[in-house]
Amino acid sequence: MSYVRDVGALTRKDLLLELRARDTLPAMLLFVAAVFVVFHFALPGTPSRLETSGLLWVAILFTALLGLGRAFVPEREQQTFDGLVLAPCDRSAIWLAKSLATLAFLVAAEVVALPLYALFFHRVGGATVAAVLLADLGICGVGTLLGAMAVATRARDLLLPLLFLPLAMPIVVGAVGASVVDSPGRYLGFLALYDLLFAVVCWASFEYVVAE
């Protein structure tokens, strides 16, 4: 119970920070729209639903990367990690709260991105929406942990995509599969399994990322 309250307090802090600074969400929205425009010109002729749904996932992945890269910037710039790590709450609450805040931004960006995609390219089916939601969980969970790793390094923003993309490959497989086949059950199940598996690993290992 107190764990839930800790996560609540930390999530509230992260949302409040974004509300004040207002730099992550607008950047994500602009980026995803710009990527669609670039895709239009990168795909000569009339691209099929198969092709554009692949591109939708590339767009979502890179938009998420943009948000994840910013996730721990307040903690890094103001060096507040020590304050959070010293607090008596479970350290995994820091990860969970940051993941939830990032998830909120990503979902907000997709609320705009998916209709835009439907407008520019092809209709978005129910299976795609389900896949988006399941993929978001995995992207934010794993990405937040890797973001915390990346801010601890000298390379920082450079490192996050390198760390993240190999781990995101299964997400792309599950998500694209669910968007293009007729019976997406298998792929959605795979995404859910991925989320569960990596959530457990992240939850258990975050402590070691932020504390000695």
Added chain:
Amino acid sequence: MLVTTALVLVFFVAPNDASDLGFAQRIFYFHVSIAFAAYACFAGGAWNALRHLWKRDPRADLESYVCVHQGLIFGTLVLLTGSIWAKIAWGRWWIWSEDELVLFLVLYLFYCAYFMLRFSVDPGPQRANLSAVYALFGVVLIPVSFAAIRLAKAYFHPEVFTLHGPNFGGWILVTYCVAQAAMLVLAYTLYRLELGAKLLDLRLRRLREVLV
């Protein structure tokens, strides 16, 4: 010794494939056994990573690093032999339909990122922790990626244990087992060598520090 035996067996004793690939298919013995040795190295890296997180033993961190390093060397060989095999069997240097090759490409990218991460953090407990957590992600990624690749692609590569059915047995099995044992021993020897060198280097530096 074992390596020589394996070479002899592979080149002179194992019968030719029933198909028209002939002599060249012998590289497959190496391809598969090297791949297994690489998996063993990655698993060893994760096991030592877990030991480090559990016991906070700085030596386990070094052992984990050396394991992953050896795994990456063997991984490079897997990509090379796989590529040669693809050229021989299909006439192209790269085949996306070969699951293991694709998996190794993903793992290769993943473990290269491991090195980027490691070289981007100053030596110390934080580097050890970050490397350990990332190495643990690796062993979770291996089966998940494998499942993802199978989900994504039709599987039409000649599997050693099924397609070779009638041919399989006798000298092929013996040759394969010897090649596998040889590769594992080779991996372990290289691992001991590198670890020994690293430990010696560490001891020398400590000694120099004491003298100064």
Added chain:
Amino acid sequence: MLTARRLGKRYGEKRVLRGIDLVVPRGGFLVVTGPNGSGKTTLLRICAGLAQPTEGTIERGAERAQVGYLAHEPLVYRELTALENLELYGRLYRVPERRERIGMVLERFGLWEARHDRVGSYSRGMTQRLALCRVLLHEPELLVLDEPYSALDEAGAELLDAQLAELRGDCTFVLSTHDPARVDPLASGRLALAA
């Protein structure tokens, strides 16, 4: 409260601390001095539980929740107001009667009027006062203060003097400073680190 034996810390090949022995009894007040780069901050981080020694042992008679650590950085968010920062830490530390307690520490350090201003608009001295509020908010038993006077103006320093004198005896202190004369009357032990 705090017992360290043969404490050493190295980052890879770089040795930061070596062979430190210290005993701080409950209610003690240890003053740590030493030139820049002598490992004061590392020692204090180990005392607070933020870093682990690579050699030797340290025993702490306080849980994580009872430690207050003042770092070089204020460890507060610039985009949030003073009140929001303390609300966050108050929740994480499960401070009973949070509102009253927050009001009290803000009042004590003269920040009550500015409680709704973002920390980013604060002066250096005010930010350091807020950092002190954060450290004292949960009434810790072990206070680890890394150069608490460095960023304070004279009025703030006097407030801190009074606060330290008031808590002396109830809390255990480890304090590093460039100006040991200032806390000399309070000190029960001294540790000088060599460069």
